[in-house]
Amino acid sequence: MVEIYGIKNCNTVKKALDWLAEHEISYTFHDFKKEPAREEKLTEWSKKVSWEQLVNKKGTTWRKLSKEEQDNVKDFSSGIQILLQHNSMIKRPIIEYNDLILLGFDDNVYLSTLKLPH
Known part of the structure; x- marks a missing residue:
């Protein structure tokens, strides 16, 4: 069974959900x-x-943090805390x-990893 985590209105999540539906x-x-x-769960994923891969530093939420808050995210513990x-x-x-x-959406990775028999 595939478990998917995200935010419904995120465009990348929408792409992934559409892909899963399309491939049944x-x-x-x-x-x-x-x-x-x-x-x-964050510890399990990490x-x-x-x-570091779990922290989306390209998104709006990261950019809204102060420089000091960003600089304080430097190890496992501080990374998990900011994500919480x-x-x-x-x-x-x-x-x-x-x-x-799997992190993010990549059609080729999904095809090679998630293509399940119906």
Whole structure:
């Protein structure tokens, strides 16, 4: 089963959800606006991808932080804490499939990883 985490109105999340629907892959969607990410989940993900990859430094939320706040995000602990405070800063979507974690949307990666038999 595919688990997908993100924010419904995020364009990248929409692309991923559309792709899953188009390829008839069933999934469970977890909306950070309704189900904020928990520390345990962020820690679990960071064992498979680095905590740095989880922090979306290209997004609006990151840019709204002060320079001091940005500079204080320098290790696992501070990275997880900022993500707990600002779930919208988590790179999206996050897809869990089997033992894999996929970040963002990439058609080729999805095709090679998620193409399941119907």
